[in-house]
Amino acid sequence: MRHARARNWLPGLLLVAPSIILVAIFVYGLIGWNFKVALSDQHHDYDVGKFVGTENFSNIWDIRVWSSSVKNGLIFTLVFVGGALLLGFFLAFLMDKAIKGEGSFRAVYLFPMAISFVATGVVWKWLMASPHGKDASGLNRLFADLGLGSLQNDWYNSTTWTNMASLALPAVWQMSGYIMALFLAGFRGVPEELREAARVDGANEWKVYRYVVLPQLRPVLLTSVIILGHISLKIFDLVYSINGKSVNTEVPAIFMWQRVYDRGDAAIGATAGAYILLAVAVFVVPYLVWFVRSEKKR
Amino acid sequence: MRARWTAVVAVAAAGALALSACSSSKSNKPSGTSPGNNTGAVTDSKVEVFSWWTGGGEAAGLQALIADYKKKNPSVDFVNAAVxxxxxxxxxxxxxxxxxANTPPDSFQGHAGAELQDYIKANQVEPLDDFYKQQGLDKAFPQSLIDEISYKGHVYSVPANIHRANVLWFNPQVVQKAGISSPPTSVADFIADLDKVKQTQPDVLPISVGDQWTTEHLWETVMIGDLGADGWNALWKSGANWNDPKVTQAINDFKKIMxxxxxxxYAADWQTASKQVIDGKAAYNVMGDWAAGYFTSSVASGGLAKTAKTDFDWAAAPGTDGIYDWLSDSFTLAKGAPHPSAAKAWLAEIGSKDGQDIFNPIKGSIPARTDEDKSKYPGYLTWALDEWSKDKLVGSFYHGVVANNAWHxxxxxxxxxxxxxxxxxxxxxxxVDAAQQDAE
Structure with missing residues (x-):
């Protein structure tokens, strides 16, 4: 009897055991290790690293570059998430109108997603070259040639918040096609009968979207925000390939890398890593809770 | 049923293999020979050298060195671990x-000077005092250089070359048009010259810079220009006075220049910034002498194939005439190196007269030794060699000589x-805060 029961669960368990073990070590084990270093005073490679409690978590805010990199990261997140959502939604809205050649449009909009952030960064670095006037190239040249010279700007070399907004542009370009695909699936998931019923009741096209389609897109919206949000908070490669280690555009992940590898301060680097993880968790945990709940309902 | 079980076992085995592969790296310990008292006989069959020389003259110079090393040590398999x-x-x-992970390469590259301190303190590199004596390097390198690269009286690396950071590059035509007959000799003169360029040629950038580090490089040379060699060197001792009004003056001058x-x-990188001088889009650029290599080397190897003195000209950075702001690529002997005798043969190759004369003309730098074959160093390098033999030496901040990593x-x-x-x-x-926190 017992033997028979083991036969039910044992093969399954054995099958997933390797991945459970690997995830336990390489994800949760290393997260634990990261926190251990963050709670130590291992500020040089040659330090042993004694436990010092949470002092790094408060001391890190005394480092000016950390606070400015957090601010940069937030501006980037706002522009990137907002921009990709709006553009993605707009594209999906157009697609939903059953235009001719929808398939090829969809492919075109989705293509950028296949490119790595590093490649995107290198190309946009040229597009967003900052010189104005005679030496202008890239977008500034385009503006000048179109007689829109006043639109020329310093892009990521600007010393105001627009530097991070410019860095978010390539990310918006890259990810909005994906968001479009998500929204389009959402639109298509709304039964045609519901729309027809609304039209019969006298709703115009705008009202159909506002009161019938949009309320049903909330799960899609949530998924999009989480996907974009966690990419944005961890962003490293795009920023690094466009503007290197410049303080002007430093984001938390670059700060973390510089602390550990350029400076050899593992403790503060791990603290920055812990904060990035916590910030991502703020996005992901509510989603998981919601996901588990809705699974249960089913 | 049986097939399913086999599959399960296979997956479990694969997982176990993956795990054991991750944990086996530590067992690869060095073979027990103590590198400290090795006297030169190469007993290893392999050597792994770690560097970041992967492009242009650097990579070509490294290849030439490797070829010479192989000729002298035919039984050693050379592994070029360049990133x-x-x-x-x-x-x-x-x-x-x-x-x-305790799997060091046998020898790795690092900027000579304070940048190596963390490795030394973490006990990751071997002292090379005996090696210096045995190879005669203590006599071959200038004493002031050895002093600068020593930590608590011990040397830990063999410098392969010397670069100069304080060089002012300029476009002779642009500068002539601005009515400037001789290079500026002080920072104040320089600012006046920048102004002349701006007045006469509004389309030309008086000075070009690239990404952030190139501005730090410029700041370093302005500091040296205003503080002088002794003033600059004093800043990097512990307890130095960074509140000095001369530092304020230098920062103001830097701000004015910027x-x-x-x-x-701002150009995207140093090459673009330096090229602006060649193209006549900028009058001046302050950059290390690797710019000369970039200007003169062939197009095929990534250079601009220009002629010294006609397409571009140079002088000591403003106010730093008679001062050599140097930096150096050097190689260490890693603690626990798996092949210490072959690694020492590599260090001997780098430190030797032959090795330095093979490498440096290709890389576009001058040898750290003082007994080089002068005929191998044409153009800019002739000037650099001459300056090296008579100038006061100061260590570069940006390029790792005077400040440890935290301070940097x-x-x-x-x-x-x-x-x-x-x-x-x-x-x-x-x-001031940085100096208080990080100086030692």
């Missing part, structure tokens, strides 16, 4: 992981902030 990335930014991260290049004109990083950050807010007193305060 791409300017100034070693990526390579250092890779190296750090290897050192932490007003001649609007942030929209603090100044990087302070400088980056300054480029945003241009607040002189905040910048100086950050410099």
């Amino acid at each position: 791409a990335g300017g100034a070693g930014t990526n390579a250092k991260a890779v190296l750090k992981s290897r050192l932490q 007003t001649y290049v609007p942030s929209s004109s 990083n603090d100044i990087d950050n302070a400088e980056g902030q300054f480029l945003k807010d241009w607040n002189v007193s905040n910048f100086q305060k950050a410099l």
Whole structure:
């Protein structure tokens, strides 16, 4: 009897055991290790690293570059998430109108997603070259040639918040096609009968979207925000390939890398890593809770 | 049923293999020979050398060195573990992981000077005092150089070359048009000359800069120009006075110079900034002498194939005539190196007269030794050699000679902030704080 029961669960368990073990070590084990270093005073490679409690978590805010990199990261997140959502939604809205050649449009909009952030960064670095006037190239040249010279700007070399907004542009370009695909699936998931019923009741096209389609897109919206949000908070490669280690555009992940590898301060680097993880968790945990709940309902 | 079980076993076995592969790296310990008292006989069959020389003259120079090494040590299999990335930014991260995992390469590259301190304190490199005596390197290198690269009286690396950081590059035609007959000899003169260029040729940038580190490089030379060799060297001793009004003056001068290049004109990297001088788009550029290599080397090897003195000209950076702001690529002997005798043969190759004369003309730098074959160093290098033999030496900040990694990083950050807010007193305060925290 017992033997028979083991036969039910044992093969399954054995099958997933390797991945459970690997995830336990390489994800949760290393997260634990990261926190251990963050709670130590291992500020040089040659330090042993004694436990010092949470002092790094408060001391890190005394480092000016950390606070400015957090601010940069937030501006980037706002522009990137907002921009990709709006553009993605707009594209999906157009697609939903059953235009001719929808398939090829969809492919075109989705293509950028296949490119790595590093490649995107290198190309946009040229597009967003900052010189104005005679030496202008890239977008500034385009503006000048179109007689829109006043639109020329310093892009990521600007010393105001627009530097991070410019860095978010390539990310918006890259990810909005994906968001479009998500929204389009959402639109298509709304039964045609519901729309027809609304039209019969006298709703115009705008009202159909506002009161019938949009309320049903909330799960899609949530998924999009989480996907974009966690990419944005961890962003490293795009920023690094466009503007290197410049303080002007430093984001938390670059700060973390510089602390550990350029400076050899593992403790503060791990603290920055812990904060990035916590910030991502703020996005992901509510989603998981919601996901588990809705699974249960089913 | 049986097939399913086999599959389960197979998957479990694969997982176990993956795990054991991850844990086996530590068992690869060195073979027990003590590198400290090795006297030269090469008993190893392999040597692994880690560097960031992957492109242009650097890679070609390294290849030439390797060829010569193989000729002298035919039984040794040379493993060139080079990681791409300017100034070693990526390579250092890779190296750090290897050192932490106790699988060091036999010898690795590092800027000579304080940049090596963390490796020394973490006990990751061997002292080379005996090796220096045995190879006669203690006599071959200038004493002031050996003093600068020693830590607590011991040397830990063999410098392969010397670069000069304080060079002012200029476009002779542009400068002539501006009515400037001779290169500026002080920072104040320089600012006046920048102004002349701006007045006469509004389309030309008086001075070009690239990304953030190139502005730090410029700041370093302005500091040396205003403080002089002794003033600069004193700043890097513990207890130095960064509140000195001369430092304030230098920061103000740097700020003034930077007003001649609007942030929209910052070039993407140092090559682009230096090329602006060649193209006549900028009058001046302050950059290390690797720019000469870039200007003169052939197009095929990534250079611009230009002629010294006609397409571009140079002088000591303003106010630094008679001062050599040097930096050097050097190689270490890693602690626990798996092949110490072959690694020492490599260090001997780098330190030897032959090795330095093979490598440096290709790399575009001068040898750290003083007994070089002068005929091998044409053009700019002739001038550099001459200056090296008579100038006062100061160590470069940006290129790792005078500041340890923490201090360097603090100044990087302070400088980056300054480029945003241009607040002189905040910048100086950050410099004072950095010196207090990090100097040793």
